[in-house]
Structure formats: C-alpha cells, structure tokens
Amino acid sequence: MTKIKTGIGRRSFIKSVSIAGGGMIIGFNWLACKRAEEATENEVAMQMPDEWFELNGYLKIGDNGVVTIYSPNPEIGQNVKTSMPMIVAEELDVDWNNVVVEQAPLNTDIFTRQLAGGSQSIRQGWESLRMAGATARQMLLTAAASEWEVPVSELSVENGIIQHKNSDRSIGYGEIAKAAAQVEVPEEVELKDNDKFKIIGTSRKNVDAKKIVTGQPLFGLDVTQDDMLIAMVVQPPAFGMQLKSMNAEKVKEMPGIVDVFTIDTYPEDMEKEWSDVAAFSKLAVVVGESTWQVMQAKKELKVEWDLNPELTKDIQILEKSLGMDDASGLESSKFHASLMAEVGSKKSEVVRRDGDPEKAFKNASRVIERSYTCPFLAHNCMEPMNFFANVTEDKAELLGPVQTPEYAEKSVNKRLGFDLENIDIQMTRMGGGFGRRLYGHFLVEAAVISQKMGKPIKLVYTREDDMTNGVYRPAYHVKYRAALDGNNNLTGFHVNAGGIPESPLFANRFPAGAIDNYLAESWTLESNISVGAFRAPRSNFIAGAEQSFLDELAEEMGKDPIQFRLDMLQRAKTDPVGEDNDYDASRYAGVLKLVRDKAGWGKESSEISRGVSAYYCHNSYVAQILDMSVSNNEPIIDKVTCAVDCGIVVNPDAAKNMVEGGTVDGIGHAMYSQMTFEDGVPQHKNFDTYRLIRHREAPKVIDVHFVENGIDPTGLGEPPFPPIMGAVANALYKATGKRYYDQPFMRERKVLG
Amino acid sequence: MANFKININGKSQNVDVDPSTPMLWVLRDHLKLVGTKYGCGIAQCGACTIHLDGNAIRSCQLPISTVKDKKITTIEGLSEDGDHPVQKAWLEHDVPQCGYCQAGQIMTATALLKRNPSPSDEEIEMAMNGNICRCGTYTRIKAAIKTASDSDIA
Incomplete structure (x- = not known):
C-alpha cells in the first residue's frame, strides 16, 4: 500500500456549490440523473437521494449510497468521462453501478489541467483522481469508526459498505456520508496496491452511450434556450485576405x-x-432566428475583401526566384511543394550531432537518400465548431465544445474585461476534437457576438466554414540519408526535416542513440495559413516517414525489418550513443516483439503483403503490422495487429476502441486526405472532395494487444495514430513493388495496377 | 413561410417554416429533436440520416415541402428507451467514441437490416459507405450490425 500526501491542496476541498450549472440551459440539466449502468443490463431506474453530501470537489455521496463523480476533463471521444471517474471509484471502493457521472464545469479552484490534449488526461490525472477517491474513503471510515467507537484499522470496506467484523456491524456510505462530510480532510491517505484493483483494468461501458444511441442532447450543437438566436460568421475566402466592406441592407x-x-x-x-x-x-456576422434562415442570408451577403497587410508582409516563402508574386501573399500548394524541396533545407539548423556524421558519409560505400512529404490537413471534427454564449452586463455564460476551457476563460477575461469569477464556462460532450478545439476562437467570437446582441446566441460554423477556417495540420517535408560501409553496416544517419510553418523533427527520438554518427537538422518556412496541433502533432508525419525509410534501409541491407529495428534498439539499450535519448529501448523492443508474435510475422500467406511500423510518442509505445491484399486494383486492408505499451490500462475495451480508431484514422489520413490551396483559397470545402476514410476502406480486423507491466498509465489517444502510416506505406510497397513517399498515397481513387 | 403538417415518430406535428427548409433543421431547430446531426449539409457524411417511409434518407437534402404525408422516423423514434435491437447491439459493442455520427450510422444500419436481415460483410460495407465516422469506429459498427442481424426489426 502506498501512503501519499493529499497534496492536491486544501483548496481542492472547498465546498463547491457552484459546481452545478443551475438550469441555465433547457435540455441541459447538468444535475439530471443518469445511471452509469452496464448497457446490456435491464435498466432499473436509479433512486435519487433526498440529500447529497459533498466530500470533496470530485464527488458527493447521496443519503441512499448513490455517488456522483465529476469528470474533470473535456470529453472529445477519448472516453475520459468514463475512465477518469473509474479511477476515483476504485479508490473510493464503491460499486460502479451506484455511480452517476457528471461532466464538471471549468473550476480551477478544484481541478488542475482541465484540458484535452497531449494524451495527458489519465497520465496527469492519475494521482489526483486516486487521491480524491482515497481521501473520501478515509473520511467515511473515520466517521464510521467514530460512530462505533472503534479504531479505523479494524474496519474494512467493499462496494460502499463499511464493516466492523469484530462486532459484526456494517454501514453503507449513504448512511455515514453526512457525518463523513464533517470529518477533517486527512493529511495523508493510503492508495491501493495495483493487485487490489477491482474497477481499474475491467471494461466499463461509456457512461454516455445510452444517450448517444437514443439521440439525446449531449453536444454543443444541441444546446438550445427559448430566447436564443443563431449566429454565423462569414470569413475571407482566402488566407492572406481580410474584410474590407459589407453591404448588409438587403440581407437585414x-x-x-x-x-x-x-x-x-x-x-x-x-x-x-x-x-x-x-x-x-x-x-461578418449574421444573426437570425433559425439556422436555415441564417444560412440562406449568409449566401446573399455582399462582402468585399482585400489583402491583409499584416498577413502578407515579410512572408519568407514568397520568393520571386520560385515564380511567386511576393506582393500577394496568396499561397498555393504547388509552390509549397517546391519551396519545401528546394528552399527548406538551405535554412537548416543543426539540432543534434553525434560522432562525425560528415566523415561517415564521406567514407560511405553507399548512401541511400529518400524524401517524404505530407500536405496540410483539416481536423474535420464531425461536429463543426460552435458555442453558446449568453453575455449580460456583468456576466458571461458560455457552454459548448472546447478542449481548453481554462485558456478560453482567460481569453474572454481579456476580450470582454470581465473578472474570471463572472465568466462561467461549461463543457458539452464534443463531436470530435483531434486538436481542433484547443483553439477556442469560436468561443470568443460567440461571446463578442452575444455581448453585441445583448442576447443569448449559439454560434454555428457550417461545414464549409469549419473546413476553410484554418488551424490545419502543417505541411511537412523530411529527407533521410543513410551511410553504409563496404560490409553493409549502417555507419551514419542524417535527418533533415522541416515544414510550413513548423518542423516535425524530434531529434532525440529513435533512431538517435542507436547510431554512432548521427545528424539531425531542422528548418521552417513561414506562412499565413493558420496551423495548430493535430492528433499527435509532428509525430503524425515523422513517424510514418521514418518507419518507411527504415523499412527501405533494412531491405537495402538485406535484413528483416523487425530484426533490423530490434538490433538497433539493443544497441541503444546496451551502449547508447549521445545523451537525452527520449525513449526506453526495452519498452520499444517490447511492443515490436509482441506484435511480431501476435501477428505471426513471416508466417503469412503469399496473398498477403505486410508492413510493420513502431513508434514512441506521448510516453507510450505502439507497434503495428498491417496486412494488405489487392482486389480489383484496390488495396484491401485485411488486418492490423497492434501492440501497445501505455502502462496500466484503465478501461480495456474502451482502450481497444481508441487503438482501433487511431489505426483507422492513421490509415485514412495517410491514404486519402489532403487540404490544398490555390492563391490562398482552400481547394476543399466539404466532404464531396475532401476524402476521409470510409467503411469499405477500413481494416476488416483490428487485433489489439496491451503490454501488461503495471507501470502508471501513459498516453493512448494519440500514440496509435502516427506509426500506422508507416505500416501502410510498407505494405503498399510489398503489394505494388513501388515505394510511397508522398501523402496522401491514394490521390486518385484507384492507383494500383 | 407556410404551415406544414408532418408525421414524425408516429405523431402529427405542425410547423410554420419556409418551404425550402430541410427536415434536418425542422427537426433540430423547430421540434427540438436534436438526435439527427448536422455534419456536412450536402448529403456526403450521413450524420443527418432519418427514415422516410422506412427508407434511409439524408434529412439535410429533404425540404419539408416534399415530405407531405410520408412517415418520418428519427433516432428518437427508433425505440422508447434504447431497446431497439440495433441500439442494443451498439451498446453491447460499446461502439461510440465521440458519438456524434452514431445516430446517423444507426439509422442507416436499421434501414439496411429491414430490407436485408442478414447482410454479408460486403453488403454492410456498401450500405454504410455513405456514413463517415471521423473517430474510426467502423469495425465496431460492422460488428454491431452483425449482432443485430436476424433480429426482429420492426
């Protein structure tokens, strides 16, 4: 048993009466009870208690034993709304069937890091969630011991029932909760040993599943209020342009x-x-009574645009030598490609150098050089950006989908000048995030519009607004070089990576540390196209490129691609090169060995073309083997086998779902998706031309295996996404005999044969 | 503006809207049936799928003026309490991640199973190909449809 200081701070336990939304929104009664039942069970209505007792900011216990646990972090589909409360319930020792889960509003007095990003919710919440549960359990035990006048050490607890075996007495949490709420918060609590877990490590259904499959209001776009108006924005048609004038009279x-x-x-x-x-x-903003009316009016609005001098000056990539008009700043994808290929590497800076790479390349018998690229990507959350705002003279109420409520609150504070305590931000379930909703400009826009109208409004982006608004995944380019000596040994490795407008390089990740002479260089090119984090930022390109290059390198060296990686990892483990190597070579090798065994590497039928890939990011390790066959000149993905080391898996079936989804997402973006530009104008505005992976293109089977090592949990939302792109490229090579260097691989529907 | 009397989930409803208003927005804005989702507005993603006389149809491309006396079923009308076989299968497989597209997926799947109670994998893929799931739950959707196969779908 681990003793731990309740270091989340006394302020975590202040009475938080404001935690309930207070019926502000029709259809969004945050206190409405919902039972977190197993979906296959017959529904039995959960009796709500007459009185609740708050033991700390994470939970309250009803007089009948029902427990409400607040899930602190934004839910974007990563399932934290189920898994975070599971961790609290574990240490509280309560029956999961007696737990009601509520989304907590933004409350920086109680919670830390209420943010969905970087695959950190479980990892960084792990200790505070456990502590919240353990602290409450301790208070309940103390109250029971006091009532029975026995030492706490003689008590045991199971499923919310406290027992004193010596006197054959028992009492439920509900009966002792009132007394427990008066107990002083303990300075120190004991956490369970891993082998005592009853909830963590068992599959529990999504607490919102029933509402999802019955179409109940859950998402930001579902928010409604009687006197609410609908607002939409009209944005410039191209990056680099701005609003000049508008004739609104006819539209009004x-x-x-x-x-x-x-x-x-x-x-x-x-x-x-x-x-x-x-x-x-x-x-430009159009406000009206209904969505359809505003959509129609938007089309009729006459707006003039001109170049934005702020966004079109000093853009480094607009060089005349490449045939671009440096006065316009209206960028095009074909210029992006040539810039990255021809200009980028000239701006390189050395980020890491081990040994003498220049000498290794000079003395090489053979140098293998390959370049890889990827385009900008739109996040394309299925629920377009939106937010509800009700800004009155002295208060701002905001409700909707945002991954960064704490920062959004600061933005509203600065924009409207309201004190933080007069800004109330609540989070709805989100129809996808993928990083897009880290950037809450839409929330600020909603607040500004509501303030101007003096009325509650819901800002709604159309799909076209959403797709052409920017905050894209940047475009990247990487060149790899490998030096081989006369004995076919790898003697030097050179990575030169950059992008518009950021570099994807992680200089200290594998294969750094495994090669004597190593050089990593980085460069960037400016752009006025707005970019942001997209599921596994930077990794989401560099992983696939690196793993494709290693595959080609292994082939050139006549080695098995998995054994080649394992040999390098062995070197990194036993005799690492350089310092600051940012990975654990044993855990890296572990997932490769596990996936090799589970997929039966080398035992596949001759009809199957296999690609392997492995990567480390967000503190977790993922290896994947993708099985491809070809039918009617189209690639069919028969199976993907995944091995994942993310430490303790809190909710195994949901975690599998996340790995399956990340795998499908990675295949889709590697194969089909791209955002291109012509004179600053996004060339894809909706799903008729922006290709996302669909049912027929998804793998037939995804087989997921987790490494069991008892290590505290690490990231899971992002890690399965980057490596699969390499497995796709490597399987495509086996299937077609052709290497694929430029994403998306399937620019046309059919490219095989 | 014009008055329309339409049959939704077995109930007759009166709505006063512009005749061009798609059923998607009639449902969401005027009748507060928000289970039917807006995804693209051009019939490319399937999030707004409803049933018109039992057939799956994209409600974003269905002006209210064309509905007349045809019967509309939305996700809210599929069952009283989530006990429709397809909904139950979705819960059994814990299909959703973000969940936004799932009402549309369920409506397309239900229409498929009505006309073809035991579809092959390929038939499922073809029928479901118009419904995008950005989270990538396709393998679970297929598994749930197979679980719901051969159940009595009214």
Missing part, C-alpha cells in the same frame, strides 16, 4: 434575420493566449 430584410454586423475578435491591443489561434479576426 430577409425573413428571420435579426442583425448583420462585423466583429473584430482579437483587436490589435489584446494580449492573446497561446490558444487564440485564428487566421481571421475581422468577421
């Missing part, structure tokens, strides 16, 4: 239209948060 007369005006979301003098990324600050 259209049915249902209440007002048409312009806003400046981020005035020049406003101090921005990192999350305030927005390509377009000045927007």
